[in-house]
Amino acid sequence: MLQLTKRTEYGLIALVHMVDRPGVFVSAREICDTYKVPRRLLAEVLKTLSKAGLLASHRGATGGYMLVREPELTSVAQAVSALEGNPASSSCSPSPVDDSNSLFPILDSGSGCDMSPTCPIKTPIQRLRDGIWSLLQQTSLRDLAAPTAAAVNANPLGELLQSAQTLTY
Amino acid sequence: MLQLTKRTEYGLIALVHMVDRPGVFVSAREICDTYKVPRRLLAEVLKTLSKAGLLASHRGATGGYMLVREPELTSVAQAVSALEGNPASSSCSPSPVDDSNSLFPILDSGSGCDMSPTCPIKTPIQRLRDGIWSLLQQTSLRDLAAPTAAAVNANPLGELLQSAQTLTY
DNA sequence: CCAAATAGCACTGATTTGGTGCGCAATCAT
DNA sequence: ATGATTGCGCACCAAATCAGTGCTATTTGG
Ligand code: SF4
Ligand code: SF4
Numbered sequence: 119m120l121q122l123t124k125r126t127e128y129g130l131i132a133l134v135h136m137v138d139r140p141g142v143f144v145s146a147r148e149i150c151d152t153y154k155v156p157r158r159l160l161a162e163v164l165k166t167l168s169k170a171g172l173l174a175s176h177r178g179a180t181g182g183y184m185l186v187r188e189p190e191l192t193s194v195a196q197a198v199s200a201l202e203g204n205p206a207s208s209s210c211s212p213s214p215v216d217d218s219n220s221l222f223p224i225l226d227s228g229s230g231c232d233m234s235p236t237c238p239i240k241t242p243i244q245r246l247r248d249g250i251w252s253l254l255q256q257t258s259l260r261d262l263a264a265p266t267a268a269a270v271n272a273n274p275l276g277e278l279l280q281s282a283q284t285l286t287y
Numbered sequence: 288m289l290q291l292t293k294r295t296e297y298g299l300i301a302l303v304h305m306v307d308r309p310g311v312f313v314s315a316r317e318i319c320d321t322y323k324v325p326r327r328l329l330a331e332v333l334k335t336l337s338k339a340g341l342l343a344s345h346r347g348a349t350g351g352y353m354l355v356r357e358p359e360l361t362s363v364a365q366a367v368s369a370l371e372g373n374p375a376s377s378s379c380s381p382s383p384v385d386d387s388n389s390l391f392p393i394l395d396s397g398s399g400c401d402m403s404p405t406c407p408i409k410t411p412i413q414r415l416r417d418g419i420w421s422l423l424q425q426t427s428l429r430d431l432a433a434p435t436a437a438a439v440n441a442n443p444l445g446e447l448l449q450s451a452q453t454l455t456y
Numbered sequence: 457c458c459a460a461a462t463a464g465c466a467c468t469g470a471t472t473t474g475g476t477g478c479g480c481a482a483t484c485a486t
Numbered sequence: 487a488t489g490a491t492t493g494c495g496c497a498c499c500a501a502a503t504c505a506g507t508g509c510t511a512t513t514t515g516g
Contacts, residue, residue, distance in 0.1 A: 120291065120371060120419070124474060127408070134407050145492065154402045159475055165494070178483025179491045194415070202289060233323045239299050242431045243291075246363070249422045250289070253415065262411045293505060314461065328506055334463070346462045347514025 126201045128155050129163045130262060133172070133197060137189045137263040143174075143182035163201065170200030189263060195254035210234065210244055295370045297324050298332045299431060302341070302366060306358045306432040312343075312351035332370065339369030358432060364423035 122130075132149050146164055150157040164183050168175045172192055173183040185192065210231060234240060291299075301318050315333055319326045333352050337344045341361055342352040354361065403409060 120289065120367065121416075122289065122412070123472090127412070130408050130412070131406065143492095147492080153405060153407075156475060158477085161493075162475090168493090175493065176483085177481075177491090177493045180484060181482080181492045183493090198289065236322060237300065238303050238322075239296070239431055242426075242433070243296070243299070246422065246426060247290075250419050253418045253422070257411075257415060262408055264411070292503090312461095316461080325506060327508085330462075331506090337462090344462060345514085346460090346512075348458095348460045349515060350461045350513080352462090 122198065123202050125159070125163050125166075126198055128160050129167055129197050129201050130194065131155065132160065132164060132183075133167070133185070133192070133259050134263045136173075136183065136185050137259050140185070140189075143176045143180065143184050145182035148182070167197065167200055170196070172196060172200060185259075189259040192259045193255050194257045194259070194262065195251060198254055210240055210247075291367065292371050294328070294332050294335075295367055297329050298336055298366050298370050299363065300324065301329065301333060301352075302336070302354070302361070302428050303432045305342075305352065305354050306428050309354070309358075312345045312349065312353050314351035317351070336366065336369055339365070341365060341369060354428075358429040359427045361428045362424050363426045363428070363431065364420060367423055 131153055132146075135149050135152065136144055146157060146161045149155065150160050164173065164175075167173045168183060172186060174186050175181070175183050231237065300322055301315075304318050304321065305313055315326060315330045318324065319329050333342065333344075336342045337352060341355060343355050344350070344352050400406065
């Protein structure tokens with residue numbers, strides 16, 4: 119129900135872990151020894167992340183994975199997009215927000231819904247999706263990795279979202 | 288992949304439709320005659336929405352459903368929450384954001400994950416989820432129904448999110 | 457009474473998701 | 487060289503979720 123998949127979570131954990139190991143290749147073993155993650159599944163996730171261009175891989179005894187870009191240059195959106203396709207809050211048209219940093223093609227099935235022309239919520243729902251997408255885009259790996267976790271607060275939207283959340287609504 | 292279910296979409300369409308029919312009971316038939324929605328399924332959705340306290344129902348020949356509150360007093364979050372459980376971007380602890388307007392209990396399974404203590408992304412991921420949740424909360428049925436659709440732009444977060452979205456990232 | 461509408465319950469089929477098995481290929485330490 | 491370690495490719499399974507349906511009972515207006 120509107121939640122990230124386990125695969126994505128594992129991927130994010132791995133990515134965050136690598137933020138603390140800059141410049142070195144870290145193996146899947148190390149990661150799933152640190153956290154309780156099914157080794158085999160994590161391998162699959164890392165593979166995907168690698169093919170998406172977020173990670174560099176190196177085989178062999180001292181092999182592993184390494185962040186390609188600086189932690190602040192990779193967004194959660196890129197990870198999510200790689201692991202579960204471009205986020206959409208509906209089956210509607212492909213995201214107008216083209217993440218130019220992503221190396222993978224947009225694999226949205228176009229406007230899959232058969233009532234696109236008459237749908238009264240199409241446009242507003244897309245705007246909503248773009249809002250979510252924007253949030254994910256604005257959160258970098260650095261934000262996620264922050265120990266004391268300024269996280270979302272680090273970007274201009276953070277405080278607003280936090281305060282908005284406290285509204286009685 | 289991080290998207291609303293069909294049920295939720297149908298529910299939102301129905302709700303928006305009722306915004307234009309204030310004060311009268313509108314039948315499921317009318318709605319699924321207007322839009323291409325499986326009648327039987329829509330009925331199920333409306334039932335749920337009704338039990339959640341968002342709609343008032345009336346049986347019999349001239350029966351149907353009607354919005355309980357004003358359109359600006361019902362949020363998309365409430366609809367989503369009723370139709371697919373409280374939004375969460377992870378299997379983590381129940382949402383700290385208690386929507387006091389909701390009449391249904393929070394049915395989160397608590398902290399389902401078995402690595403909650405050691406998980407490095409738990410806190411930031413929750414903050415992310417709260418951001419999304421906040422977005423949904425801030426969008427009212429009125430926003431959704433707006434013909435020219437100011438929608439998300441109508442609330443203080445809208446413009447920021449919109450502009451943020453145009454950043455090269 | 458009859459037609460129209462919600463309420464309740466159970467159920468099927470398709471899709472997604474979490475997770476695994478296994479052999480192959482590359483690489484490094486010894 | 488050789489074996490241990492690591493990633494790669496591909497196929498596969500089981501559980502959960504989701505879209506959608508059937509049928510019957512109950513309420514209500516005409
Ligand atoms: S057109 Fe409407 S019902 Fe169809 S996918 Fe888009 S928002 Fe959903
Ligand atoms: S503790 Fe970490 S891995 Fe577990 S559900 Fe929460 S965010 Fe996901």
